[in-house]
Amino acid sequence: AQTVTQSQPEMSVQEAETVTLSCTYDTSESDYYLFWYKQPPSRQMILVIRQEAYKQQNATENRFSVNFQKAAKSFSLKISDSQLGDAAMYFCAYISSGTYKYIFGTGTRLKVLA
């Protein structure tokens, strides 16, 4: 069965610094999609970034980028120039192509220190 593991329950970063959140997954599929979602204290889940497994190029959205290592089954999120508004729970998620079921990791709580 596919699984998604986020091994860092909590992380802290100084404002304006860079932080990397880890995510690993287990799958035997070759075609799938990976996501990072952010959940601020308001509880509203928001997409941060999406990666298609067949694309070798790492996805980037402004200050957010991923390091996608398909062979290692690793999908880490890098946040550059961290801002106070980045403080949130971050969830990594996986879905295999042709299926309907997302699998989420347990989340990493990011604290941003002023």
Place this chain on the structure above:
Amino acid sequence: DAGITQSPRHKVTETGTPVTLRCHQTENHRYMYWYRQDPGHGLRLIHYSYGVKDTDKGEVSDGYSVSRSKTEDFLLTLESATSSQTSVYFCAISSDPAETQYFGPGTRLLVL
């Protein structure tokens, strides 16, 4: 923001009581999902729908049922609520399973 609402937003009920949560969307998305969020577990899929009257089970479906009689509404029913169903419930929608899921604001349910 995607037009997705959940009702009620908060509910307190007693064990053994039936409870229905509603998810309503205005985006005409085909796919709808119900998740529960618990500390240490992330989000876990309860049920999902891939069209009107088309639903299937997720990983934690025991004790829950769903219905989708029209595109915009997806109902989650707890037939007889138990304390283990105390949780925050999220509805999500997407135009395609591989595309972004848009989430509702969540419903906090407390079963006493």
